[in-house]
Amino acid sequence: MCVHANIEPLLWESEFFQIKSAKLNFSPRAPLVNSSKMSGYRLIQAKIPTDRVDLSDALYSLGFQWVTGEVDLVLTINMENQLTTSRLATVDDIPRLRQVAAEAFAASRFRAPWYHPQDSGRLYALWVEKAVQGTFDDQCLLLDDAQGQPAGFVTLRDLKNGAARIGLLALFPKMAGKGIGMQLMLAAKKWCQQRSLRRLHVATQINNIAALRLYIRSGALIENTAYWLYKGQK
Ligand SMILES: CC(=O)SCCNC(=O)CCNC(=O)[C@H](O)C(C)(C)COP(=O)(O)OP(=O)(O)OC[C@H]1O[C@@H](n2cnc3c(N)ncnc32)[C@H](O)[C@@H]1OP(=O)(O)O
Numbered sequence: 001m002c003v004h005a006n007i008e009p010l011l012w013e014s015e016f017f018q019i020k021s022a023k024l025n026f027s028p029r030a031p032l033v034n035s036s037k038m039s040g041y042r043l044i045q046a047k048i049p050t051d052r053v054d055l056s057d058a059l060y061s062l063g064f065q066w067v068t069g070e071v072d073l074v075l076t077i078n079m080e081n082q083l084t085t086s087r088l089a090t091v092d093d094i095p096r097l098r099q100v101a102a103e104a105f106a107a108s109r110f111r112a113p114w115y116h117p118q119d120s121g122r123l124y125a126l127w128v129e130k131a132v133q134g135t136f137d138d139q140c141l142l143l144d145d146a147q148g149q150p151a152g153f154v155t156l157r158d159l160k161n162g163a164a165r166i167g168l169l170a171l172f173p174k175m176a177g178k179g180i181g182m183q184l185m186l187a188a189k190k191w192c193q194q195r196s197l198r199r200l201h202v203a204t205q206i207n208n209i210a211a212l213r214l215y216i217r218s219g220a221l222i223e224n225t226a227y228w229l230y231k232g233q234k
Pocket residue numbers: 104105166167168169170171172175176177178179180181182202203204205208210211213214217
């Protein structure tokens with residue numbers, strides 16, 4: 001089978017990871033992809049729906065390898081009062097948030113052998129810092145435990161179409177088994193409710209059972225599933 005796609009350069013990622021990267025955008029009207037067209041990049045990414053077995057077979061024959069699976073979920077926000085307390089993270093919280101985010105998302109798609117071992121942590125540390133500053137996601141909510149110690153965070157973005165997206169969500173170390181994840185989800189729903197946003201999107205890796213259980217327990221429904229495949233070259 002032939003693959004028809006446009007090759008979109010990933011400028012931000014190329015600069016941040018120092019790996020010249022691009023992504024395939026599939027369309028039947030796009031030109032045929034071949035190895036010579038991809039040769040200008042050290043890494044080519046492809047995200048495909050899990051039912052496109054034909055596409056995955058074709059990509060394997062072009063030298064792509066499986067990286068991870070991703071599940072997209074959505075929650076409907078009801079307008080009942082969400083009983084939870086969280087606070088907006090401030091610049092003073094950034095150093096600790098960076099530390100936690102750098103460790104928490106180890107199972108991401110920015111992994112070896114395509115990326116350096118520290119790259120994934122660097123990305124998520126910057127992501128949470130920018131959420132506090134409102135320069136990537138809009139805001140970062142922090143949840144404190146009964147002793148006033150930070151227990152977890154969630155970053156959020158208004159998608160400007162009546163919906164929001166969770167960027168990152170994680171517990172602080174030693175905060176597992178206390179229902180903090182559920183509290184973070186309630187805080188995220190309240191954030192949406194205060195802005196009259198009726199849907200909340202969230203995505204995670206297919207092997208992140210704790211996160212999937214949390215989202216489904218919070219009322220999320222699975223919307224889409226996808227595979228990431230990469231072709232790396234010297
Ligand atoms: C958008 C994204 O960022 S996707 C990536 C998600 N984040 C990560 O992977 C970062 C690393 N992981 C984490 O931070 C956490 O594991 C999370 C956020 C994914 C999940 O957090 P939690 O759901 O709070 O996990 P926690 O360990 O506390 O709870 C696990 C279980 O204990 C239960 N539990 C234990 N004590 C309690 C309590 N006091 N109250 C309520 N539930 C409790 C939970 O119901 C849950 O039950 P389940 O396993 O049957 O589903």
